[in-house]
Amino acid sequence: MFKRVFNSFNRLFTSEQEPQYPQHAVVVPRDQHSVSRRQLSRNALKVMKILNEAGFEAYLVGGGVRDTLLGGAPKDFDVATDATPEQVRKLFRSARIIGRRFKIVHVRIGREIIEVTTFRAGHDTSADSNASRQSEHGMLLRDNVYGDLRSDALRRDFTVNALYYSLDGFTLHDYTGGLQDLEARQLRMIGNPRTRYQEDPVRLLRAVRFAAKLDFEIEPSTAAPIAELAPLLSNIASARLFDECLKLFLSGYASATFARLREYQLLGQLFPASEQCLAEGKPQELGLIERVMNNTDRRLANEQRVTPAFILAALLWAPLQRALAEQQGQPPAAAMHKAAQAVVEAQLRHTAIPKRFLITMREIWDLQGRLPQRGGKRAERLLEHPRFRAAYDFLLLREEAGEDLGGLGKWWTQYQNANEEERLAMVGKLPQGNSKPRRRRRKPNKPRPSTD
Numbered sequence: 229m230f231k232r233v234f235n236s237f238n239r240l241f242t243s244e245q246e247p248q249y250p251q252h253a254v255v256v257p258r259d260q261h262s263v264s265r266r267q268l269s270r271n272a273l274k275v276m277k278i279l280n281e282a283g284f285e286a287y288l289v290g291g292g293v294r295d296t297l298l299g300g301a302p303k304d305f306d307v308a309t310d311a312t313p314e315q316v317r318k319l320f321r322s323a324r325i326i327g328r329r330f331k332i333v334h335v336r337i338g339r340e341i342i343e344v345t346t347f348r349a350g351h352d353t354s355a356d357s358n359a360s361r362q363s364e365h366g367m368l369l370r371d372n373v374y375g376d377l378r379s380d381a382l383r384r385d386f387t388v389n390a391l392y393y394s395l396d397g398f399t400l401h402d403y404t405g406g407l408q409d410l411e412a413r414q415l416r417m418i419g420n421p422r423t424r425y426q427e428d429p430v431r432l433l434r435a436v437r438f439a440a441k442l443d444f445e446i447e448p449s450t451a452a453p454i455a456e457l458a459p460l461l462s463n464i465a466s467a468r469l470f471d472e473c474l475k476l477f478l479s480g481y482a483s484a485t486f487a488r489l490r491e492y493q494l495l496g497q498l499f500p501a502s503e504q505c506l507a508e509g510k511p512q513e514l515g516l517i518e519r520v521m522n523n524t525d526r527r528l529a530n531e532q533r534v535t536p537a538f539i540l541a542a543l544l545w546a547p548l549q550r551a552l553a554e555q556q557g558q559p560p561a562a563a564m565h566k567a568a569q570a571v572v573e574a575q576l577r578h579t580a581i582p583k584r585f586l587i588t589m590r591e592i593w594d595l596q597g598r599l600p601q602r603g604g605k606r607a608e609r610l611l612e613h614p615r616f617r618a619a620y621d622f623l624l625l626r627e628e629a630g631e632d633l634g635g636l637g638k639w640w641t642q643y644q645n646a647n648e649e650e651r652l653a654m655v656g657k658l659p660q661g662n663s664k665p666r667r668r669r670r671k672p673n674k675p676r677p678s679t680d
């Protein structure tokens with residue numbers, strides 16, 4: 229990965245386990261690390277070059293450096309610079325300043341967006357409440373105090389996310405021991421973990437996400453406060469939490485992430501009703517979610533499409549069953565409608581969910597109730613439903629998880645593979661109630677539309 233250029237990184241600890249960081253970075257020359265320009269985004273390199281030529285510092289940082297060092301393909305590339313957002317914007321025609329809590333510049337080159345951030349400093353160095361604000365829980369409400377490279381490194385979350393790559397000699401710069409942690413496959417918070425989680429509780433989720441994605445161990449003092457501080461997530465805007473949920477479950481490591489979310493008692497903050505059901509320990513309910521997570525990871529690995537609606541349908545399936553049980557005596561469609569409504573309403577108090585995903589999730593649920601009803605023309609019609617495929621996949625996973633649906637999944641598999649004649653025969657063989665065509669009751673006085 230990189231040759232050892234230092235034997236021990238001097239991470240000194242005070243009695244409060246407050247790490248001290250050196251004034252100067254450990255600089256690893258090009259011939260002693262494995263990051264080559266060929267592995268990096270040409271567009272990110274171009275952005276860095278333009279910044280350098282305008283007299284600014286520019287470094288590649290974050291996942292782009294971390295994942296390249298680990299031999300993987302980075303998802304995106306972030307650049308850190310001493311140019312202010314306004315200065316960056318003036319250099320690039322395609323630049324847009326976004327964000328309030330964090331001002332970031334998006335530079336679009338072709339189809340790629342390079343995120344350019346100005347070096348930040350710790351918020352305690354500024355008395356300017358316009359630039360930096362903190363809530364009563366110690367949460368950073370605004371973080372736009374600019375600083376130098378070292379202060380920028382120290383305000384990042386984990387040591388492996390604070391490695392900087394420079395075009396000046398193609399060197400790596402490390403202030404926090406990130407290279408050592410990368411080699412030891414450890415995720416370590418920079419600074420005092422408790423304080424850093426309090427500043428931004430989303431770091432609790434990021435810890436679990438990176439540990440799962442990188443298959444790293446969470447270093448003990450970084451792991452220790454997670455479960456206890458988990459309730460701080462209730463202070464995070466529900467839309468930001470939903471964005472994080474997408475990253476947790478749609479980055480290709482949903483399965484490992486889900487297990488760790490439960491281990492660190494974070495699932496209950498995101499999906500409290502689901503966690504409550506899972507705590508009852510019914511293997512089928514956990515089994516369904518695990519299968520859906522595995523399935524999602526597999527589809528992403530094969531570059532197949534995935535929808536968050538499918539994952540949400542699985543996560544909230546057990547709460548839906550509890551809510552349905554409370555609707556006994558109601559006609560099935562009405563019961564499903566009311567139960568789904570109640571589950572969704574409760575969930576939206578914790579995470580936002582865009583309407584389009586809610587609609588698809590509810591269609592998948594509705595179809596679970598309709599797939600057993602195959603008589604007459606119903607099977608044929610169900611096959612035409614735009615969500616049939618998702619609903620059928622969901623049904624198979626329910627059966628795989630141990631639900632006994634009387635061979636319904638197998639029936640639908642055969643039906644899809646059968647020709648017209650075979651399909652008719654299959655429907656004909658269904659037990660009575662199911663094979664009778666649905667009788668439509670007409671309103672007595674309504675005139676029938678003319679057909680000529």
Ligand code: ATP
Pocket residue numbers: 289290291292303304306383384385386389390428430431
């Ligand atoms: P990936 O893009 O693969 O999810 P990443 O490490 O690039 O991983 P981003 O969310 O793109 O993560 O953020 C880029 C960098 O910005 C991080 O590596 C980290 O240094 C810093 N960062 C992002 N979010 C936070 C945060 N909440 N607190 C502190 N630093 C952060």
Ligand code: MG
Pocket residue numbers: 290291292303304305306
């Ligand atoms: Mg990134």
